[in-house]
Amino acid sequence: MEVEKIRNFCIIAHIDHGKSTLADRILEKTDTLSDREMKDQVLDSMDLERERGITIKAQPVRLLYDGFELNLIDTPGHVDFSYEVSRSLAACEGALLVIDAAQGIEAQTMSNIYLALEHDLDIIPVINKIDLDASDPEWVKEQLLEVGLDPDEALLTSAKEGTGIDALLEAVIDRVSPPRDNSSKPLRALVFDSVYDSYQGVIPYVRIIDGEIAPGDKIKMMSNNNVYEVDEVGSFSPQMREADSLKCGEVGYIIAGIKEIRNCRVGDTVTGAHREAKEPLPGYKEVKPMVFSGLYPSENNDYELLKEALDKLQLNDASFTFEPETSEALGYGFRCGFLGLLHMEIIQERLEREYDLDLVVTAPSVVYRVTTSQGEVKEIENPALFPEKNKIEKIEEPFVNTEIKLPDEYIGPVMELCENNRGEFEDMQYLTRDRVSLKYNMPLSEIITDFFGRLKSRSRGYATLDYTIEGYRASDLVKMDILVNKEPVDALSTVVYEDDAYNIGQDIAKKLKEVIPRQMFKVPIQAAVGSNVICRVTIPARKKDVLQKCYGGDVSRKRKLLERQKEGKKRMKQVGSVDIPQEAFMTILERGSDE
Amino acid sequence: MNRSSFSAPGVNTDLFQDFPRTFSLYIHVPFCRNKCSYCDFYSLPVKKNTEEFFRTYTAFLGRELDLYGKILSSKRLQSIYLGGGTPSLFSPELLAEVLVKIQDHFSLSAAAEITLEANPESLTEKKIQNYVQLGVNRISLGVQSFQDQELSLLGRCHTADRAHTAAGLLQNSRVNFNIDLIFAFPGHTVKSWSDTLDQALQFAPDHVSIYNLELKKGTPLADQIEAGEREPTTEEIDLQMYKKARFKLIQAGYDHYEISNFAHPDRQSVHNKIYWQYRPYLGLGPAAHGFSGQKRYYNTDSLETYYSRLERGKLPGAEVIDLSKQDLRAEKMMMGLRLLRGVSKEEFADRFAVNLEDVYGLEIEKLKRQGLLGESEKRVFLTDKGIFLGNRVFQEFLP
Numbered sequence: 001m002e003v004e005k006i007r008n009f010c011i012i013a014h015i016d017h018g019k020s021t022l023a024d025r026i027l028e029k030t031d032t033l034s035d036r037e038m039k040d041q042v043l044d045s046m047d048l049e050r051e052r053g054i055t056i057k058a059q060p061v062r063l064l065y066d067g068f069e070l071n072l073i074d075t076p077g078h079v080d081f082s083y084e085v086s087r088s089l090a091a092c093e094g095a096l097l098v099i100d101a102a103q104g105i106e107a108q109t110m111s112n113i114y115l116a117l118e119h120d121l122d123i124i125p126v127i128n129k130i131d132l133d134a135s136d137p138e139w140v141k142e143q144l145l146e147v148g149l150d151p152d153e154a155l156l157t158s159a160k161e162g163t164g165i166d167a168l169l170e171a172v173i174d175r176v177s178p179p180r181d182n183s184s185k186p187l188r189a190l191v192f193d194s195v196y197d198s199y200q201g202v203i204p205y206v207r208i209i210d211g212e213i214a215p216g217d218k219i220k221m222m223s224n225n226n227v228y229e230v231d232e233v234g235s236f237s238p239q240m241r242e243a244d245s246l247k248c249g250e251v252g253y254i255i256a257g258i259k260e261i262r263n264c265r266v267g268d269t270v271t272g273a274h275r276e277a278k279e280p281l282p283g284y285k286e287v288k289p290m291v292f293s294g295l296y297p298s299e300n301n302d303y304e305l306l307k308e309a310l311d312k313l314q315l316n317d318a319s320f321t322f323e324p325e326t327s328e329a330l331g332y333g334f335r336c337g338f339l340g341l342l343h344m345e346i347i348q349e350r351l352e353r354e355y356d357l358d359l360v361v362t363a364p365s366v367v368y369r370v371t372t373s374q375g376e377v378k379e380i381e382n383p384a385l386f387p388e389k390n391k392i393e394k395i396e397e398p399f400v401n402t403e404i405k406l407p408d409e410y411i412g413p414v415m416e417l418c419e420n421n422r423g424e425f426e427d428m429q430y431l432t433r434d435r436v437s438l439k440y441n442m443p444l445s446e447i448i449t450d451f452f453g454r455l456k457s458r459s460r461g462y463a464t465l466d467y468t469i470e471g472y473r474a475s476d477l478v479k480m481d482i483l484v485n486k487e488p489v490d491a492l493s494t495v496v497y498e499d500d501a502y503n504i505g506q507d508i509a510k511k512l513k514e515v516i517p518r519q520m521f522k523v524p525i526q527a528a529v530g531s532n533v534i535c536r537v538t539i540p541a542r543k544k545d546v547l548q549k550c551y552g553g554d555v556s557r558k559r560k561l562l563e564r565q566k567e568g569k570k571r572m573k574q575v576g577s578v579d580i581p582q583e584a585f586m587t588i589l590e591r592g593s594d595e
Numbered sequence: 596m597n598r599s600s601f602s603a604p605g606v607n608t609d610l611f612q613d614f615p616r617t618f619s620l621y622i623h624v625p626f627c628r629n630k631c632s633y634c635d636f637y638s639l640p641v642k643k644n645t646e647e648f649f650r651t652y653t654a655f656l657g658r659e660l661d662l663y664g665k666i667l668s669s670k671r672l673q674s675i676y677l678g679g680g681t682p683s684l685f686s687p688e689l690l691a692e693v694l695v696k697i698q699d700h701f702s703l704s705a706a707a708e709i710t711l712e713a714n715p716e717s718l719t720e721k722k723i724q725n726y727v728q729l730g731v732n733r734i735s736l737g738v739q740s741f742q743d744q745e746l747s748l749l750g751r752c753h754t755a756d757r758a759h760t761a762a763g764l765l766q767n768s769r770v771n772f773n774i775d776l777i778f779a780f781p782g783h784t785v786k787s788w789s790d791t792l793d794q795a796l797q798f799a800p801d802h803v804s805i806y807n808l809e810l811k812k813g814t815p816l817a818d819q820i821e822a823g824e825r826e827p828t829t830e831e832i833d834l835q836m837y838k839k840a841r842f843k844l845i846q847a848g849y850d851h852y853e854i855s856n857f858a859h860p861d862r863q864s865v866h867n868k869i870y871w872q873y874r875p876y877l878g879l880g881p882a883a884h885g886f887s888g889q890k891r892y893y894n895t896d897s898l899e900t901y902y903s904r905l906e907r908g909k910l911p912g913a914e915v916i917d918l919s920k921q922d923l924r925a926e927k928m929m930m931g932l933r934l935l936r937g938v939s940k941e942e943f944a945d946r947f948a949v950n951l952e953d954v955y956g957l958e959i960e961k962l963k964r965q966g967l968l969g970e971s972e973k974r975v976f977l978t979d980k981g982i983f984l985g986n987r988v989f990q991e992f993l994p
């Protein structure tokens with residue numbers, strides 16, 4: 001295909017505004033999939049995406065329409081996956097900016113607009129869900145004007161009913177610029193994503209910026225000078241479909257027997273081994289994880305498997321980080337960084353599902369900035385590594401600007417919740433007659449301790465939460481240790497606001513008492529700040545545990561029961577002489593029964 | 596452990612070659628008047644005394660016995676146990692048929708114990724006399740509780756009054772008898788348990804079995820607890836009740852000889868000891884199981900399949916479990932330690948051709964350190980603490 005006939009664009013929006021549904025209609029209109037293959041949000045192909053009804057991975061697909069080749073990338077809307085969006089943008093010349101006609105412009109709409117402008121993309125505003133009674137396209141147009149976009153350029157669609165799709169495709173062809181024609185230059189392809197396949201090795205997803213590529217070519221990764229021979233290239237339909245070549249401006253994949261995971265990084269530039277480009281492409285900014293937690297294999301022997309799984313998964317999601325760490329309680333594992341809580345949850349689930357691993361996860365933590373008495377500034381993401389209290393001059397923690405949207409009948413309880421979590425009130429505005437936007441400044445650490453769950457329960461599920469990082473502020477924080485049978489358990493240490501230490505300590509101790517089974521001896525559980533024990537509960541000793549009726553001497557039945565008991569014990573972590581079940585390490589996350 | 600289907604080639608009959616010269620026989624009678632609220636045994640509720648229905652059953656038991664008559668080379672029994680279900684639903688005539696059939700094929704050793712399980716609602720003076728005349732020399736009475744309210748919670752179909760009558764009849768008949776009692780069910784108090792024990796002791800049974808209630812998934816009682824309609828008892832109460840029973844029964848002159856069983860001297864259950872000593876027994880009837888000393892087998896747990904297989908002249912087995920050396924040793928410990936005398940080192944060595952210490956030295960040391968196991972020159976056994984925490988001990992021996 002000549003370059004003038006190619007259009008590369010992505011669909012961006014706030015979560016749930018209808019990107020994937022809109023992509024469905026576009027696929028239908030262009031007959032990309034057969035009726036049999038078609039289903040709702042067909043580009044959400046991971047089980048996790050389908051179960052949760054959200055997009056997690058950006059998904060490219062090639063369409064043919066009216067003699068044009070359209071490369072579309074559907075992106076996720078949730079803030080935790082914004083790295084997927086920014087990578088996709090670099091492979092495109094245009095973006096469909098979808099806005100829910102009833103919700104209007106929201107936090108991620110704004111950050112997506114900025115991202116698109118940064119990448120110099122042609123933006124086509126699309127006001128979607130116009131079929132809804134509550135939709136108000138005129139109001140959305142006013143909002144567009146306020147943010148500097150031309151409201152007259154906005155298209156109106158209902159992805160649900162399929163209205164406005166023809167006009168949309170015409171607009172893509174008319175208004176998105178074709179890629180620049182650099183066919184004759186030496187090859188430069190931007191790796192914007194990749195997957196690992198056990199037969200083919202690493203498969204990079206690329207956008208060809210300069211030159212072209214075909215099987216048999218020798219290619220070189222510009223970051224490390226490794227050379228490979230191309231076995232296959234192709235495009236996405238959305239499954240991989242082999243092609244003769246990938247031409248300048250096209251989006252597709254390369255199979256080149258890249259076995260070593262570390263040798264192919266997202267953001268790298270692929271060039272020709274014989275005809276090398278002088279400069280690599282700009283690549284990507286590194287993202288900075290905001291939330292950290294320890295991931296440990298439940299079976300110590302699975303450490304290597306976990307490491308391998310993390311390596312492979314990172315190929316497919318370069319926005320999480322991991323570093324080996326050891327815990328006295330949990331053994332060898334990794335401290336992993338995530339963009340947010342949802343991201344953390346998704347990574348854990350993918351590890352468990354796609355790599356069949358059983359994990360113990362410690363409660364999430366933010367990155368604290370600690371100034372020591374010597375004036376040294378340290379970034380600490382593992383509470384267990386906090387310096388001693390008397391060696392600390394100042395502790396700072398990340399604060400976020402939160403926006404909570406909710407029906408006004410729940411304002412009271414939700415404001416109370418924010419204030420109990422050290423929230424500072426900023427603003428309140430009525431969005432409609434009965435819908436309100438509340439703005440608070442809050443420590444991120446409060447948000448990640450099940451804040452969302454509690455917000456949902458206080459608003460019967462009606463409140464939504466968005467937050468953006470504001471910056472670091474000094475706080476009165478202390479490290480709280482948990483001692484089980486008088487021994488501190490490193491994986492249970494947390495950093496808490498000093499005034500809350502007593503309540504939180506009690507809460508955690510009580511929860512642990514519920515989840516740690518009785519042992520053969522009494523087990524005290526204490527919460528302590530420094531050497532100061534602030535509360536204590538005791539788990540009574542196990543006194544009777546013996547099967548009685550032994551019907552007709554049936555050994556098998558008895559044995560099964562005993563085996564189950566024994567298996568359960570094996571899955572626990574031994575700390576000193578106490579068996580601690582894995583869920584105990586998450587209990588510090590679940591704060592109180594909503595106060 | 597290796598499972599195979601009963602009809603798989605090669606497993607059908609070789610397991611029966613393992614049986615030694617003498618062994619025991621269990622016969623399952625899978626019928627009850629009513630289903631108790633905690634019961635997950637294979638037993639079908641039958642409303643009336645349908646003699647015809649039972650006759651069909653005993654006829655098929657006869658066929659199963661005929662088949663074993665052909666397969667087994669040695670046929671000497673040291674005990675017979677008719678369990679259920681409720682075997683006392685059988686009329687003496689029917690029981691006679693079964694016992695005659697057994698003796699068509701097997702010989703009984705001189706002092707063979709023949710136990711019949713009975714429930715109070717179906718036991719009369721006449722029946723007891725007739726059973727005894729037929730050779731039954733031990734009756735195990737399922738009383739469970741002497742409190743009406745509790746009996747109704749347990750879904751038993753007899754009253755406390757009826758239990759009194761039945762126990763009284765047994766006491767007067769002078770037959771060797773056992774009373775079964777249950778404790779630690781929802782709402783059970785130590786006081787009422789203590790009263791039930793006292794009442795049981797009034798009848799001077801030869802043997803008393805006490806079982807703490809185990810909640811089995813899918814039973815009405817377990818469902819009620821799951822639904823939050825009833826509170827299960829706590830571990831503390833369960834322990835108190837167990838201790839209370841131990842104290843009372845030992846005071847009354849009974850030996851605590853197995854975790855759940857108490858008996859006057861010479862009145863320990865011969866048949867149940869076969870299980871605890873991990874010795875071979877043949878099991879007949881649906882859902883019955885047997886043990887050859889090397890392998891275990893399970894009969895089908897459907898009456899229909901049981902009939903249809905026997906009709907075609909086939910054994911009604913469903914599954915054979917091949918036990919490895921490790922399995923056999925572990926199960927020997929698991930069962931043997933239930934007897935408070937414990938496991939004899941010599942017997943272990945004879946049976947497995949390896950010393951107990953060589954196989955389980957580490958486990959035994961650990962359990963001794965924890966105060967759960969005791970050791971003498973000849974035996975290892977549960978300590979007082981170990982009796983309460985038996986599961987902890989048994990687990991250690993599992994492969």
Ligand SMILES: Nc1nc2c(ncn2[C@@H]2O[C@H](COP(=O)(O)OP(=O)(O)OP(=O)(O)O)[C@@H](O)[C@H]2O)c(=O)[nH]1
Nearest residue numbers: 015016017018019020021054055077129158159160
């Ligand atoms: N009424 C109506 N509902 C729509 C329309 N478009 C999408 N939806 C619904 O909105 C919900 C979210 O749609 P998705 O297409 O998954 O939204 P998304 O933007 O891809 O969401 P993320 O990928 O998670 O950010 C689904 O329940 C859709 O059925 C529309 O035009 N009208």
Ligand code: SF4
Nearest residue numbers: 627630631634679680
């Ligand atoms: S009498 Fe025994 S076998 Fe029959 S239903 Fe009750 S518990 Fe079950």
Ligand SMILES: [Mg+2]
Nearest residue numbers: 019020054055
């Ligand atoms: Mg989507």
